[in-house]
Amino acid sequence: xxxxxxxxxxxxxxxxxxxxxxxxxxxxxxxxxxxxxxxxxxxxxxxxxxxxxxxxxxxxxxxxxxxxxxxxxxxxxxxxxxxxxxxxxxxxxxxxxxxxxxxxxxxxxxxxxxxxxxxxxxxxxxxxxxxxxxxxxxxxxxxxxxxxxxxxxxxxxxxxxxxxxxxxxxxxxxxxxxxxxxxxxxxxxxxxxxxxxxxxxxxxxxxxxxxxxxxxxxxxxxxxxxxxxxxxxxxxxxxxxxxxxxxxxxxxxxxxxxxxxxxxxxxxxxxxxxxxxxxxxxxxxxxxxxxxxxxxxxxxxxxxxxxxxxxxxxxxxxxxxxxxxxxxxxxxxxxxxxxxxxxxxxxxxxx
Amino acid sequence: xxxxxxxxxxxxxxxxxxxxxxxxxxxxxxxxxxxxxxxxxxxxxxxxxxxxxxxxxxxxxxxxxxxxxxxxxxxxxxxxxxxxxxxxxxxxxxxxxxxxxxxxxxxxxxxxxxxxxxxxxxxxxxxxxxxxxxxxxxxxxxxxxxxxxxxxxxxxxxxxxxxxxxxxxxxxxxxxxxxxxxxxxxxxxxxxxxxxxxxxxxxxxxxxxxxxxxxxxxxxxxxxxxxxxxxxxxxxxxxxxxxxxxxxxxxxxxxxxxxxxxxxxxxxxxxxxxxxxxxxxxxxxxxxxxxxxxxxxxxxxxxxxxxxxxxxxxxxxxxx
Numbered sequence: 001x002x003x004x005x006x007x008x009x010x011x012x013x014x015x016x017x018x019x020x021x022x023x024x025x026x027x028x029x030x031x032x033x034x035x036x037x038x039x040x041x042x043x044x045x046x047x048x049x050x051x052x053x054x055x056x057x058x059x060x061x062x063x064x065x066x067x068x069x070x071x072x073x074x075x076x077x078x079x080x081x082x083x084x085x086x087x088x089x090x091x092x093x094x095x096x097x098x099x100x101x102x103x104x105x106x107x108x109x110x111x112x113x114x115x116x117x118x119x120x121x122x123x124x125x126x127x128x129x130x131x132x133x134x135x136x137x138x139x140x141x142x143x144x145x146x147x148x149x150x151x152x153x154x155x156x157x158x159x160x161x162x163x164x165x166x167x168x169x170x171x172x173x174x175x176x177x178x179x180x181x182x183x184x185x186x187x188x189x190x191x192x193x194x195x196x197x198x199x200x201x202x203x204x205x206x207x208x209x210x211x212x213x214x215x216x217x218x219x220x221x222x223x224x225x226x227x228x229x230x231x232x233x234x235x236x237x238x239x240x241x242x243x244x245x246x247x248x249x250x251x252x253x254x255x256x257x258x259x260x261x262x263x264x265x266x267x268x269x270x271x272x273x274x275x276x277x278x279x280x281x282x283x284x285x286x287x288x289x290x291x292x293x294x295x296x297x298x299x300x301x302x303x304x305x306x307x308x309x310x311x312x313x314x315x316x317x318x319x320x321x322x323x324x325x326x327x328x329x330x331x332x333x334x335x336x337x338x339x340x341x342x343x344x345x346x347x348x349x350x351x
Numbered sequence: 352x353x354x355x356x357x358x359x360x361x362x363x364x365x366x367x368x369x370x371x372x373x374x375x376x377x378x379x380x381x382x383x384x385x386x387x388x389x390x391x392x393x394x395x396x397x398x399x400x401x402x403x404x405x406x407x408x409x410x411x412x413x414x415x416x417x418x419x420x421x422x423x424x425x426x427x428x429x430x431x432x433x434x435x436x437x438x439x440x441x442x443x444x445x446x447x448x449x450x451x452x453x454x455x456x457x458x459x460x461x462x463x464x465x466x467x468x469x470x471x472x473x474x475x476x477x478x479x480x481x482x483x484x485x486x487x488x489x490x491x492x493x494x495x496x497x498x499x500x501x502x503x504x505x506x507x508x509x510x511x512x513x514x515x516x517x518x519x520x521x522x523x524x525x526x527x528x529x530x531x532x533x534x535x536x537x538x539x540x541x542x543x544x545x546x547x548x549x550x551x552x553x554x555x556x557x558x559x560x561x562x563x564x565x566x567x568x569x570x571x572x573x574x575x576x577x578x579x580x581x582x583x584x585x586x587x588x589x590x591x592x593x594x595x596x597x598x599x600x601x602x603x604x605x606x607x608x609x610x611x612x613x614x615x616x617x618x619x620x621x622x623x624x625x626x627x628x629x630x631x632x633x634x635x636x637x638x639x640x641x642x643x644x645x646x647x648x649x650x651x652x653x654x655x656x657x658x659x660x661x662x663x664x665x666x667x668x669x670x671x
Contacts, residue, residue: 068625159514166600168625191419194625202611203600205621216490217516
C-alpha cells in the first residue's frame with residue numbers, strides 16, 4: 001500500500017506537471033489582449049472582439065467601466081488599450097507615461113429625446129433653443145421661440161423639464177462641446193466637460209436614467225445616445241445644423257458630420273466634430289476613440305493589436321450599421337491607417 | 352489501575368492556555384473592527400487632503416459645484432441630506448410608533464407576529480428596488496394627483512411652490528420614510544414587548560385607563576425607541592441608490608419640496624467613477640468625510656438624548 005509520504009509526493013508532482021502544462025498551453029495558444037473604457041461603444045466592440053476571435057483566435061477581453069476608468073487603466077498599464085468617448089486633453093496626454101495615439105473607431109450621435117403627449121409632429125430645434133432650454137431661459141413648451149421654429153404645430157402649455165446626466169460621461173462631453181461651440185454664453189457660464197455644473201433641470205444616472213426620466217415625465221426633454229432613443233422608442237428632435245438645414249439624426253448624417261470635419265481631423269484626430277460644416281451633417285455627433293501607446297513594448301501583443309485595428313478599420317466597419325453606430329468615412333480610415341503606420345512594435349514600425 | 356487524584360486549584364485558578372488563546376483571539380477580532388474604522392477615517396482624510404487645503408471652510412459654505420472651473424462647495428448636498436433624512440424621519444415616526452404599539456399591545460398575538468414578520472421582510476428589500484418603485488410608481492402618483500393638489504391648496508407656502516414633475520425632494524422623502532419604517536417598527540415593537548408586564552398591570556391596578564397604561568409603557572420604552580430612531584436616521588443619512596434615482600440630482604438649494612435636490616451620498620455615487628480631475632476626486636472624498644462626521648455627530652447627539660431622557664441611568668433597552 002502506498003505510504004502517506006509517497007502519496008503526497010505524487011500529488012505534488014502531478015500538480016506541478018499540470019501547472020507546467022497549463023502555462024505551456026497558454027503561451028502556445030493564440031494571443032490575448034485586454035482593454036477597458038467607454039460604455040457607449042461596448043455593443044459594437046463586443047461584436048468585433050467576438051468576430052475577430054472566430055476569425056483569428058485572438059482573444060480580446062474588454063471591461064466597459066467608463067471612459068474615465070479606461071484612461072486610468074491605460075495610464076497604469078494594466079490594460080493593452082483604453083477606450084474613451086472624450087479625446088484626451090493636452091494636460092491628460094502629458095500625464096501619460098509614454099505617447100498615446102487616438103484611433104477613432106465609430107461615431108455616434110447625441111439626440112434630444114422628448115415626451116410631449118398629444119404632439120405628433122416632429123419637433124424642430126435650433127442651437128439657440130437648445131441652449132436656452134438648458135440654461136433655464138425657456139420654461140414652457142408653448143414659448144413663442146419654440147413655436148417660431150415649429151410653425152403650424154400646436155405646442156402644449158406644459159412646463160419643460162430639462163434632463164441631463166448626473167454622472168460624468170462622454171455623452172455629456174459631446175453635448176456640452178456642441179453647446180459651447182454654438183453659444184458663447186454657454187461656453188463662459190458652463191463650459192464643456194464630462195461633468196459640468198448644470199444651470200437648471202434634473203439629472204438622471206446613465207443614458208438609461210435620462211431615457212427613463214424622459215419616458216416617465218410628460219414635458220421632459222433629455223439628451224441621450226441615438227441607440228438608446230431608438231431602443232426606447234422615444235421621439236427625438238431634428239436639429240438645425242451649421243449649414244442651416246434641419247437634419248434628422250441618422251447613421252448617414254453622422255457619417256456626413258465626420259466627413260465634413262475630415263480636414264480638421266487629418267491635422268488632429270481629437271478635433272471635436274460637433275457643429276460640423278457639411279450640408280447634411282447632424283450637429284451633435286462625436287467620435288469614440290481607442291487609446292493605444294505609440295511604442296508597443298510587447299512585440300507579440302503590439303503586433304496583434306495593430307492587426308486587430310487594421311481589421312476594425314475595414315471589416316469591422318461593416319458591422320456598425322446593424323448596431324446603430326455610424327461607420328467612419330474613407331478619409332478618416334486613411335487617417336487611422338497613417339496613425340497605425342506610426343505605431344512601433346518592439347522597435348519596428350507597424351504595417 | 353490507579354485513579355489520578357482530582358487536581359483542585361490551589362489558591363487561584365491556573366491560567367489555561369486554551370482560555371487565554373480564546374480570549375486574545377476574540378479581543379483581536381474586536382480590535383480589528385476599530386482598526387478598520389481607523390483606517391477608513393485615515394484614508395478618507397488623506398484623500399480629502401488636496402480639497403481641504405484648497406477650499407478650507409469655504410467648502411461647507413459654498414453653493415457652487417463646478418468641475419470645469421474647479422469650484423466646489425458642498426452646502427447644497429449637506430442641506431439635501433439633512434432635509435431629506437429629517438423629513439423622512441418626521442414623516443415615518445408617528446405612524447411607525449403607532450404601528451409598533453398596535454403590533455405589541457393591541458393586536459391578537461398571532462396576527463401581530465405575522466404582520467411583524469411581513470414588516471421585517473420589507474427591511475430586506477434591496478434599496479434599488481425602492482428606487483425603481485419611487486421612479487415608476489410613486490412619481491406618477493405624485494405628478495398626477497398629490498403634487499397638483501398641494502400646489503393648488505397649499506401653494507402659498509414656499510414649501511409647495513414649483514412644477515409637479517413627480518421627482519424631487521418630496522419623492523425622496525417618501526421613499527426614505529418607507530425604507531426606514533421597518534427598522535423603526537420592528538425595534539420599537541421588540542422594545543415594547545420587552546417592557547415588564549408588571550408595570551402595565553400595576554398602572555391598571557391603580558386605576559389608569561388603558562391609554563394611560565400605554566403611556567406608562569411608552570415612557571419606559573422611550574430609550575429603546577430613541578435607539579430605533581438613531582438607527583433609522585443613520586440608514587436615511589447614508590442611503591444612496593434609491594435617493595439618486597428619485598431626487599432629481601440638481602444642486603439647487605430650495606425651500607420647496609417639489610424642487611429637485613441632491614444628497615451627499617448621491618453626488619458621490621454619481622460623479623466618483625468619472626472624476627478624473629485630482630481636485631474633483633478629492634472634493635468628493637471630502638464630501639464622504641463630511642458625511643462620516645455628520646453621521647457620527649448625529650449618533651452622538653442621539654445617544655446624549657437617550658442618556659438625558661433616562662435621567663442619567665444606563666437603561667439596558669438603550670443599547671439597541
